[in-house]
Amino acid sequence: MEKDQHTHIVKYKTYLYVLIALLIMTFISVAVTGIDLGPYTVTAALLLASFKSILVLLIFMHLKFDKKFYGIMVASVFLLLACVIVITFMDYLYR
């Protein structure tokens, strides 16, 4: 066990705000599909999904209150995934 481990209690109110933000973004995700963005429809969906994931990771999964090192590790993984998606879409956008 880590010696410097400590618990962090998040207020219920914060969880409620996050929940509302997630729900709003879910509605936006659905609404966006009604707009013809062409090939950028996927970009919009992925961006919204990313914002939702970040909120869940930071608040629900307590990444915000953990060591910076873990945040950097998770961010690196997200960056890697983003690069993979961008390179994949270099095929779809220009085909």
Add this chain to the structure above:
Amino acid sequence: MSETVNQHTEVSYLEYKGRFKGLFAWIFSTDHKRIGLLYLYSMLVLFSVAALLGLAMKIELIAPGKTIMDAQTYNSFFTLHGITMIFLIVVPGLPAVFGNFFLPIMIGAKDVAFPKLNLLSWWIYIIGAFIALSAQFLGDGAPDTGWTFYAPYSFRTGTNMLPAVTGAFVLGFSSIATGINFIVTVHRMRAPGMTWMKMPLFPWALYGTSWIQVLATPIVGVTLLMIVLERTMQIGFFDPALGGDPILYQHLFWIYSHPAVYIMILPAMGVISEIIPTFARKTIFGYKAIVVSTLAIAFVGYFVWGHHMFTSGMSGTALYTFSILTFFVAIPSAIKIFNWVATLHKASIDIQTPFLWALCFLFVFMVGGLSGMVLGALSTNVHLHDTAFVVAHFHFIVFGGTGYAFFGAIHYWYPKMFGKMYDKSWANIGLAIFFTGFNTLYLPMFYLGMTGMPRRYYDYVDEFHGPNIVSSLGALLMISGLIIIITNLVRSAKYGAPAEADPWQGKTLEWTVASPPSLENFEKIPTVTKHPYGYE
């Protein structure tokens, strides 16, 4: 590192009596060394089967037309050969066997971070193997898609695809669990004083590999699951008839399967980085450059998957992007080669069997790597795609790289693992025959590919007959060498002379413990004060 090398008095892990006896003492053991050997024995059986399938295919190709099997059997043979070799042997191979056995010892730990998860990984591996192999015997005939399960054929073939794909999906969990275990072990369990830059290069390679396992394997897992759903529910992910895109399947498949090549080759490079300084009696040249190049290969290797798809119909932008990125990945690989060669410069080399394997590795890996450059260039790729040239390149990299490193590793660490020494003369004879057979088998395939012989065909025109005869004879020679090598190792486990704790005068921590090690490796966790390759 500690200079003291004593055979201690504790009971070795092979003789230790735990809760269970006999077979159960192995299959329920959470000892990382026993789990490593469980993988080794499982893979030895699977490798023998897959190698014999390969030999049967080469015998089929010794003459045009039907020789010993029909086209459908040939299709299922190369599929089973590929699935077994890739998913069951080469991908898990070095990390599962030697990583499990030596990672904790080399970083001065008593076991991996999660021993029970480690045992679970082996069980998942065995279950996955049974599911994948059951496809050969159940239902509507053995799968015939090749190990890549390309869409849309993999949805339309009447053969028994689901178990093969499900088996590969299950095997992914084993890979992920092992990766997580190793990452945590390296972060949390290094001995006092073992800073990152004092960690030996094999653990470094395993660390880089583990990240790829954890990050890339879920993608192929989901992709394989999508195939299952496509076949059973006709959803339309990849099948054009249902509105899907077959090229999307290729993207998703290779997003995993190209990094998987680095899962195969990075630990192999780690093994070579251990063998060369030990027998050169010299500190490895450019330790930091090797570490950085390991991480660079793991990172850049993630973005080159598209070079498997140059003729699939991708956009021009994607084509040249992937081609440029492919050339980038050659840079860190070349850095390693130069570092190994520089280590040998003016060294007091002790020529022993593991060292010879490492030298052979350098040769075959260079041939494989340089032929990869030919395939990475768009213009030549169009000509060579799906020809025997690709098969030769692939086997020079995967069999020549990972396979040679695997055999190098087993000859290097065998005295430590089993406490016995193998017969060096037979080991060298086996290697000489194997190496000759290997080159006789695969070099003609470069020529065959360049002159237009397609891969995965059981028949060919008469013009290809001569090189195919040479290649098939090479296969027979190579298998003869393998039989000598494996027989020597198996026999020596019983009849070999007792091994010393440090028979090669190695400097890393595994050579400071007894051969074979005790259950907990170290009587007292060592404190590391020196560089891992402190020969000077």
